[in-house]
Amino acid sequence: MKKTRKLNRNVAIVGAGMSRFGMYRDRDCRDFFSEAFQEMMASIDKGLDINDIDAMYLGNFSNDFFVHQAHWGPIMSELLGLVPKPATRTEGACASSALAFREGVFAIASGFYDIVLVGGAEQMSRCATEEVAEGLALATFPDEGLAGFTFPGVFGAAASAYFDRYGATRDALMDITIKSHNNAPLNPKAQFKVSIRDLMNAKIEKAEQLGRPVPEWDDEKAFLWDPKANPMVAWPMHLFDCCPISDGASCVLLVAEDLAKQFTDDPLYVAGIGQGSGRGMSSKPDLTYFEATRYAAEEAYGMAGMTPEDVQFAEVHDCFSVAELIHVEDLGFFKPGEGYKAIADGATRLDGPKPINTSGGLKCKGHPVGATGVSQMVEIWSQLRGIAGERQIPNPNLRIGATHNLGGTGGTCTFTILERR
Amino acid sequence: MKKTRKLNRNVAIVGAGMSRFGMYRDRDCRDFFSEAFQEMMASIDKGLDINDIDAMYLGNFSNDFFVHQAHWGPIMSELLGLVPKPATRTEGACASSALAFREGVFAIASGFYDIVLVGGAEQMSRCATEEVAEGLALATFPDEGLAGFTFPGVFGAAASAYFDRYGATRDALMDITIKSHNNAPLNPKAQFKVSIRDLMNAKIEKAEQLGRPVPEWDDEKAFLWDPKANPMVAWPMHLFDCCPISDGASCVLLVAEDLAKQFTDDPLYVAGIGQGSGRGMSSKPDLTYFEATRYAAEEAYGMAGMTPEDVQFAEVHDCFSVAELIHVEDLGFFKPGEGYKAIADGATRLDGPKPINTSGGLKCKGHPVGATGVSQMVEIWSQLRGIAGERQIPNPNLRIGATHNLGGTGGTCTFTILERR
Numbered sequence: 118m119k120k121t122r123k124l125n126r127n128v129a130i131v132g133a134g135m136s137r138f139g140m141y142r143d144r145d146c147r148d149f150f151s152e153a154f155q156e157m158m159a160s161i162d163k164g165l166d167i168n169d170i171d172a173m174y175l176g177n178f179s180n181d182f183f184v185h186q187a188h189w190g191p192i193m194s195e196l197l198g199l200v201p202k203p204a205t206r207t208e209g210a211c212a213s214s215a216l217a218f219r220e221g222v223f224a225i226a227s228g229f230y231d232i233v234l235v236g237g238a239e240q241m242s243r244c245a246t247e248e249v250a251e252g253l254a255l256a257t258f259p260d261e262g263l264a265g266f267t268f269p270g271v272f273g274a275a276a277s278a279y280f281d282r283y284g285a286t287r288d289a290l291m292d293i294t295i296k297s298h299n300n301a302p303l304n305p306k307a308q309f310k311v312s313i314r315d316l317m318n319a320k321i322e323k324a325e326q327l328g329r330p331v332p333e334w335d336d337e338k339a340f341l342w343d344p345k346a347n348p349m350v351a352w353p354m355h356l357f358d359c360c361p362i363s364d365g366a367s368c369v370l371l372v373a374e375d376l377a378k379q380f381t382d383d384p385l386y387v388a389g390i391g392q393g394s395g396r397g398m399s400s401k402p403d404l405t406y407f408e409a410t411r412y413a414a415e416e417a418y419g420m421a422g423m424t425p426e427d428v429q430f431a432e433v434h435d436c437f438s439v440a441e442l443i444h445v446e447d448l449g450f451f452k453p454g455e456g457y458k459a460i461a462d463g464a465t466r467l468d469g470p471k472p473i474n475t476s477g478g479l480k481c482k483g484h485p486v487g488a489t490g491v492s493q494m495v496e497i498w499s500q501l502r503g504i505a506g507e508r509q510i511p512n513p514n515l516r517i518g519a520t521h522n523l524g525g526t527g528g529t530c531t532f533t534i535l536e537r538r
Numbered sequence: 539m540k541k542t543r544k545l546n547r548n549v550a551i552v553g554a555g556m557s558r559f560g561m562y563r564d565r566d567c568r569d570f571f572s573e574a575f576q577e578m579m580a581s582i583d584k585g586l587d588i589n590d591i592d593a594m595y596l597g598n599f600s601n602d603f604f605v606h607q608a609h610w611g612p613i614m615s616e617l618l619g620l621v622p623k624p625a626t627r628t629e630g631a632c633a634s635s636a637l638a639f640r641e642g643v644f645a646i647a648s649g650f651y652d653i654v655l656v657g658g659a660e661q662m663s664r665c666a667t668e669e670v671a672e673g674l675a676l677a678t679f680p681d682e683g684l685a686g687f688t689f690p691g692v693f694g695a696a697a698s699a700y701f702d703r704y705g706a707t708r709d710a711l712m713d714i715t716i717k718s719h720n721n722a723p724l725n726p727k728a729q730f731k732v733s734i735r736d737l738m739n740a741k742i743e744k745a746e747q748l749g750r751p752v753p754e755w756d757d758e759k760a761f762l763w764d765p766k767a768n769p770m771v772a773w774p775m776h777l778f779d780c781c782p783i784s785d786g787a788s789c790v791l792l793v794a795e796d797l798a799k800q801f802t803d804d805p806l807y808v809a810g811i812g813q814g815s816g817r818g819m820s821s822k823p824d825l826t827y828f829e830a831t832r833y834a835a836e837e838a839y840g841m842a843g844m845t846p847e848d849v850q851f852a853e854v855h856d857c858f859s860v861a862e863l864i865h866v867e868d869l870g871f872f873k874p875g876e877g878y879k880a881i882a883d884g885a886t887r888l889d890g891p892k893p894i895n896t897s898g899g900l901k902c903k904g905h906p907v908g909a910t911g912v913s914q915m916v917e918i919w920s921q922l923r924g925i926a927g928e929r930q931i932p933n934p935n936l937r938i939g940a941t942h943n944l945g946g947t948g949g950t951c952t953f954t955i956l957e958r959r
Binding site (some may be wrong): 395409525 | 612813
């Protein structure tokens with residue numbers, strides 16, 4: 118990419134909401150999206166007449182597979198009373214709603230629309246675990262499927278390559294898992310609201326109560342190294358390196374920057390957007406970085422006129438712990454091969470210099486795949502507005518946050534920089 | 539809708555291509571899309587360096603279901619050598635690629651990109667017919683599925699309502715079928731290249747050869763009224779009212795209007811775009827029109843500053859014959875209840891005053907659902923450029939054509955007006 122990309126008209130976020138993430142077999146995507154929409158409506162300081170919404174974009178990966186229903190654009194349009202306004206579904210695997218967000222930005226920047234609802238939803242928990250794995254595998258590249266790769270295998274291979282290149286070990290992945298599990302209990306929407314330490318202590322306590330042999334875990338890492346507590350999935354990926362199966366929805370309201378103050382005195386501005394595509398495993402030039410993420414980052418930083426140093430915190434796609442590790446390097450937060458050292462030093466903790474996944478990340482907040490991209494923006498909204506409660510980043514000058522979303526095995530990646538002025 | 543919508547930057551088509559449509563069990567979407575892309579590249583008068591393509595949008599309904607593979611954006615990006623440029627899939631059932639087209643327009647009009655490839659692809663024929671019906675039913679509204687409706691049933695109900703309201707009969711549908719079957723043999727890409735008359739005569743000839751009772755069909759309508767020749771599917775929809783199962787792909791190259799002359803001295807301009815959403819059967823206010831189509835038309839005519847009279851010819855979504863009938867009224871080409879009379883008078887024939895579906899339409903050209911929307915634009919491109927061969931509309935002043943694409947049971951509809959200046 119040579120040129121710096123700009124929008125003809127800038128765009129702001131004036132409302133944001135998300136459903137609780139979890140497994141809800143007795144509810145469906147309409148329930149989740151309605152929950153997110155209600156919260157978003159309540160968050161718009163000066164209110165919104167929903168008749169003023171011009172259009173809607175919805176990210177969904179494959180409810181086709183998971184609940185045997187496609188064509189969710191008009192279903193959601195009807196649900197919210199937006200008919201006959203246009204409603205478009207975007208799909209980019211686990212980055213589906215980040216794509217919805219981007220199309221909403223384009224639709225407004227084009228001048229055609231002023232007010233656009235963007236969001237995402239997915240219902241995964243009605244399937245058995247094996248079925249979910251089969252459904253998710255629809256998003257791998259054909260060559261990967263033919264070779265027998267599913268997602269843990271692909272990301273396990275990436276971790277192996279990273280370890281080999283830079284000398285990291287599973288300790289590096291554990292630092293990420295422990296950090297995410299520390300943040301999640303502070304997020305009321307998160308699926309797993311428990312720290313590794315509390316989980317470990319609970320298991321010790323239970324063993325004591327039952328009179329069973331008490332595990333000798335000195336600390337969280339001893340717990341994570343114990344294959345009984347943290348069994349292998351696809352080496353070196355163990356159970357606690359993998360995000361869960363989740364249901365949920367998220368949405369934000371996008372408006373033209375020139376109209377933003379009609380809705381709030383405190384909008385969030387879309388400073389930079391970027392998106393890239395990547396190759397399948399058989400033709401990836403290198404497993405220790407994601408080509409699509411680097412391209413997306415370059416595009417977004419270029420538009421924003423910012424550098425990685427300007428981004429104070431970020432939600433980074435951690436479908437697996439190693440994904441967060443590699444991406445914080447791809448996004449320029451740390452140099453290649455240096456990320457794991459910085460993480461070990463606490464750089465990405467809630468009180469560190471570059472907090473990553475304050476929400477708990479996909480690992481603990483949950484990962485209803487179509488909802489994830491926009492849910493990351495909801496977290497940035499909460500942090501920048503200072504309404505993140507117990508997990509609020511302890512920095513009174515918080516101004517710039519970013520989201521990174523990945524689809525498939527790196528086939529689709531996005532990077533979005535949001536700014537409070 | 540109150541306001542007239544405009545783009546900040548206008549957009550032109552400078553190249554167009556499509557694969558043959560048909561059933562090709564031994565080929566897949568990559569083959570189809572590659573075929574379409576090659577034809578598109580060859581159609582760009584002054585050539586294109588594919589490295590100059592900034593982004594790609596691909597419409598696909600549910601290869602998730604049909605061939606158990608989702609996330610086609612990066613698959614096609616890798617196929618064409620576009621990695622790491624972004625590639626986004628859109629889904630709006632049978633209108634999926636019309637949505638890709640619209641997002642490509644927005645991406646350019648936003649100022650972010652200059653040159654965007656948009657297209658669509660679908661592979662349906664690997665499934666058994668019953669499976670295809672099941673897959674397509676993913677695009678109905680949940681209430682319709684619960685009530686047992688599949689597509690022929692929904693459109694059959696619409697036809698019944700239309701007949702009841704306006705006094706039309708199956709004759710009206712037959713006029714449409716006969717016209718489409720007359721156009722298709724003139725289209726080398728069409729799936730069914732045979733007129734009803736030739737089909738009828740072939741059957742008569744065969745009966746004579748075999749010494750069987752020779753059917754007494756005086757004309758095409760007698761053939762279509764014969765339930766042995768044209769069995770019922772869902773009253774009043776009979777076999778020849780329904781489009782086939784198809785595979786195929788299509789694409790066009792969109793560029794900013796200010797750059798168009800770099801690619802050709804004869805671009806096609808995007809004069810108007812429109813999209814709407816609709817409701818499920820249980821809450822549709824009326825079955826004799828499509829709310830989403832009317833909204834899309836209003837949006838597109840408004841942007842173009844045009845009226846239905848200005849549109850000289852159109853490709854109109856005829857998944858079922860009745861869909862074409864209702865839509866030519868919704869688009870304002872004929873008044874409600876008047877369409878079938880005008881069609882009976884030949885108004886929509888190739889040599890009539892308002893030719894509709896010169897390509898043969900979905901009925902005969904074929905309907906690989908994700909490819910259809912953009913394939914309609916390929917037909918407009920061919921007609922406006924005067925390269926439509928035997929099916930060229932006999933009007934030396936052809937300047938404005940339009941495409942109408944419908945998804946699901948009217949959940950998503952688009953209308954696009956293209957102009958040669």
